[in-house]
Amino acid sequence: MSHRQIMKAFSGLLLALLVAMLSSTIVSNALPTILADLHGSQSQYTWVVTATLLTSTATTPIWGKLSDLFSKKLLYQVAIVIFTIGSALGGISQSMPELIAFRALQGVGLGGLQALIQVVIAAMIAPRDRGRYSGYTGAVFAVATVSGPLIGGLIVDSPLGWRWCFWVCVPIAVIAFVVLGRTLHLPVLKRKVRIDWLGATLLVGGVALLLIWVSLAGATFAWASWTSVAYVGGAVIALALAVLVESRVAEPVVPLRLFRNRTFTLAVLGSLAVGTAMFGGSVFLGQYYQISRGFSPTHAGLMTLPLVLGLALASTSAGQVISRTGRTKPFMVAGGISLLAGLFLLSTVDHATDLTLMGVYLGLVGIGLGFLMQNLVLVVQNTVAMKDMGSSSSVVTFFRSLGGAAGVSALGAVLSTKVASNITSSLTRLGLPAGDAVHGGGGTFDIDGLPAALQPIVRAAFGDATGTVFLFAGFIAVVTLLAVVFMKEVPLRRTLDADTTPTVAPALTAEVTTALRGRVLDSDGRPVSGVVLTLTDASGRQVDVGRSARNGEFALVAGSTGEHVLLATVGSLPPAVSTVRLTGTPAWHDLLLGGTGGVTGRVRTAGRHAAVAGAALTLTDSAGTVSASHLTGGDGGYALDGVPAGSYTLTVTAYGHAPHAEPVTVSTGAPAHHDVVLEAEPEFARHSGTLNLG
Template structure:
């Protein structure tokens, strides 16, 4: 494909990705209003986000493997249809369980959109040139991240109402579907198809059990309890069986051979903290600005601009430079250290932190994530050939969303516990009876329904507890720094596929009996040596 053809097809890919990220961030500023309207609780607040992340995480490896076996274009369009259906249904939800279910449908489509865009790009562009296009993906993440909360805030504050936060994405998804149909033309490599349904089922089941346990532990049951034993035991058993199956089938969902490459394994490990910072930051910052600081949804979206601008600039600039120099490790080191410092600084915030300094900390976090996110995927893709490019890309995306899913669930449980403790202590100090609805962090988030003294206590509790979340995220970021340090850099190749070295010709002794030379006539000898025979 020419550069012009690539850009046309890339437009459709980015539109679909924009829809996916937009839908996950557009509800962040609308969630407090949604929960107040549908009588939701803090636990359900987390589940609206977790449900989408859970299904997208669990299905990502399946989408990636299917892209190695079937048409990447057709699969991308199917993902768009599933995602659009979930968005349309989310807008008509009448209760929190309904909304959580429709978000799970959205997540299935989102898993395909996130995994397949990298696989499709890898089928068009060599790793060396892929850097600058990866920068465009990072920029799309940034635009969607900033426009989502802003658009969501404007919609919630307008007469349209929060339901249009789901419906507004549908026209963009339809446009992306049409553009891809007309511009994306990729060859479909035919090969025997054997789908590992058993491995896929075990993998999805194990991941789902693990994420559900993280979401419920500490709230619905104790961390050390019989329920924990059942959830964790079931997850470990399911994942162990999945690994056993993957070593026995011809086309595993997650080719375990990929992990023999040290750079690939370290890349997967390093992407965990990126997901935790990216998803956790977007989810809990909106709650911090609206509940702890009392800002409107629109204003809360504007307060995250420094983070998004940092992500936009760093992803775009690093992508362009990586394509020129063919190296990624300098940006990986810089991004991981910057992310660790930023999360450490954000762990000091409370309900009265200076907002200028808050903006600086968020900009640093955005710069770190922007330098890491796409470059980690690029390193992973550079280690494999076209046969496994979909699976390799999906595995990295899987662990990034797994970090986000587990991070949001675990951090949500920590936040609920911290908020409950702060509220109980502060209300007791003021001589106010603790409201039963607030116990366990599961009370209503409709602050307008609370008396003013209690409202002040709740705001302070949320603000003071948010810093603990970033402290936990900083501890996870240490793993990313260590993983990046030990990645051995390999120059980005200029070819789409790995060029296999030609096998040297090894002379083999001929053990067959010598064949008798046929008798040559003078004419035959003349033809053999090309000379002039004169008898």
């Protein structure tokens, strides 16, 4: 795709990403007000966030696998519709269980938006060039993260009320749906679909049980209890069965072979820790500023600006440099160090921390996230083939969301326990009974509804407990730093698909798979990138699929010899079909898109120049496939039209004349004029009935 085509499609993708980001940033800042209105508790606060992360996490690999089988554009639009319905229903919630349920539905659509945007970008842009477009993605992150808390705060503080925090995303989602429908044009590869529903069910069930256990343990039941054993045991059994199923099915949701790649495995570990640090740490910032420091939702949104600016600047600058150098590891290592330092510094905050100093800490966290988030996905996409792009991208996003969901649940439980402990300690020092006060102060977000004497104690308890949350997030971020340090850097390729050409010894070439390489050219002889090439054998079975690179070159692999059909499709241009004969040795074959030519002329006899009527003309390519045929009329004229440009052999046979063959070159545009002269057939050959192959 050209830069202009990419930017048109990018507009719809970025609008959808804006919707997804706004849904989190707007709502997270309004949650204290929402829970005070709906009489929610600390555990329900985390479940409003966890419900969305849970369903988005569980469905992310499913969306990614579906994108390898179905239309990416259609799936993206379906995700937008589901997300929009969840947002609209969230705004009419009358109780906390309803809100949590609608947020879960919203998360199903969010999982599709998160997974598919990476897949669609990978289908349009080569890894080496992807950095220049990551600046736009970083800008959307910045706009959504900056404007989200501000919009959420303004909505909550205005007569509209908190319900419009959900409804405001609906019109943007509708616009994104329409824009994507008009601008995103990706080829759909038709192949037999086999979806691993059993593996998907086991995977979702196992992850759900783990997250529910982390969220409820310590509050509803003890960590060391038979209930915990049941949750953990059920999760382990479900995930073990999922691994067994994924190792045997033809189309696994999470291809286990991807984990043989060291870079992929380390990127997954790094994403898991990034998600925990990012979601688990930042989701409690709004709570800290509003409850502990007493700021309004609007003011609380402004206080997160350092984190947002650090993320936007880091992702944009890193993307530009990476496009020029092709190196990602220096930025990821720097991001891991910055994230770790920022989180450990934030672990020192309490209810009286200097806000300027805290802004510096948040800036470090933002820089770390900006250097890490997109690059962890990029290094994975750089190491896998296009056929696994959806699965691999969604697996990384899946583990990042899994880390976020587990982080929010676990750190929420830590925060709740720490708040209760702080309130108990404060009241005990004052010689007051702590039982009812702990239940009331630690379980409600309506601080203004508490007795005046209790309010400063509860606010201080929340503020002092927040540092513990960031301390745990910092320990988890150590995993991210170690993962990127031990990751082997592979220079970013300039092609959409990985080079699948096998490297074999010359003596063994005839015994292994055959490599087919070539170029895709337009009617003017210029290379065409992003063309989908499908190679099928004589029985019509798909052998391999690939895309042409920026220089028009492609590389496919066949497991057998003989005649194969090569199909090239791109955009609105007519497809090009060609027959190639593979012999076991590497072959080169060029394809021409959007341009045809032909040959016209007359067939006449030698000497007398008389027209030869009824002469049969055939035009065959280098593989021996007939490209065109014709019978001459009474004037000996013929016309072979609609032939792709290239070199051919023109064969002419006519009764009473010797067969004739000669090479011809077909160019695009007007047919070339070429007369054929036939020699009279010798008498002995006409009557003998023998075929002389010499």
